[in-house]
Amino acid sequence: MKRFDLRVHITPVLAGLAGLLVVNLALLLLVTQPRLSAARNADETTAELAGAVEKDVKRVDGLESSVEEMQESRAVLERFFREDLATKKERLVAVQREIYGIARTFQVEAAQLKFNHESVVGTNLVQLTVNIPLSGGYNNLRQFINKIENSDLFLIIQSIQLQEGDRGGAMLNLNVRLVTYFAVEDTARLRSRQEG
Numbered sequence: 001m002k003r004f005d006l007r008v009h010i011t012p013v014l015a016g017l018a019g020l021l022v023v024n025l026a027l028l029l030l031v032t033q034p035r036l037s038a039a040r041n042a043d044e045t046t047a048e049l050a051g052a053v054e055k056d057v058k059r060v061d062g063l064e065s066s067v068e069e070m071q072e073s074r075a076v077l078e079r080f081f082r083e084d085l086a087t088k089k090e091r092l093v094a095v096q097r098e099i100y101g102i103a104r105t106f107q108v109e110a111a112q113l114k115f116n117h118e119s120v121v122g123t124n125l126v127q128l129t130v131n132i133p134l135s136g137g138y139n140n141l142r143q144f145i146n147k148i149e150n151s152d153l154f155l156i157i158q159s160i161q162l163q164e165g166d167r168g169g170a171m172l173n174l175n176v177r178l179v180t181y182f183a184v185e186d187t188a189r190l191r192s193r194q195e196g
Contacts, residue, residue: 092128095180098153099132106143108136120181129158130178141174148178155180 096113103110114131134141148155161175 092182094153095128095130095155095178098151098155099130099148099178102144102147102151103134106136106140106147108134108140108144110134119184124184125181126184128180128182130180132174132176132178134174134176135171137170138172141172145176148176153180 092115099113100110102108110132112133116129116131117126119126134144136144145157145160149157156179158177158179160177163173163175
C-alpha cells in the first residue's frame with residue numbers, strides 16, 4: 001500500500017479545494033445571499049407594518065375614546081331633556097311650587113306670577129318666561145335670588161328691576177324675570193297652533 005504524499009499530489013488537492021471554494025462562493029451568492037437579503041427586507045417590512053399597526057391601534061383607541069365620550073354626552077343630554085326639561089305640564093307646576101316655596105322661606109312677598117311661553121325655533125323646546133313681582137327686605141331678596149340661581153329646576157334669571165319700596169326704602173320692590181325651558185309634549189300640535 002502506497003502512502004499518500006501531499007508534496008506529490010499538492011496540485012490536485014489545491015485544485016479540489018479551489019473547486020470547493022468556488023462552489024461555496026456560488027452557493028453563497030446564488031442561494032444564501034438572496035435569502036439573507038429577503039430576510040432583511042422581511043424584517044424591515046415587519047418593522048414598518050408594526051409601526052403602522054401601532055399607529056392604527058392608537059387611532060382606534062382615540063376613536064373608541066371619542067365614541068365613549070359621545071355616548072356619555074348623549075346620556076347626559078337625554079337625562080337633561082328627560083329630567084331638567086320635562087314637559088310643560090310637569091314643569092309648570094314644579095316651577096310655581098319652587099318660586100312660592102323659596103319666597104315663603106325668605107319671607108318675600110311674591111305677587112301674581114305672569115307666564116309667557118314661545119317655541120324655540122329649530123328645536124322641540126319651549127321657552128317659558130316668568131315675571132315675578134317681589135317685595136321684601138334687601139337680605140331676604142338677595143337670599144331669594146341666590147336660591148333661585150341654585151335651583152335644581154334649571155331656572156335662569158334673565159333680568160332684575162329694582163324699585164324703591166315702602167317705608168323709606170326699608171322694603172324693596174323687585175321685578176324678576178326668569179327663563180326656563182321645557183320639552184314639547186306634542187310638537188305637531190304646537191306647530192299646528194302656531195300656523196293656524
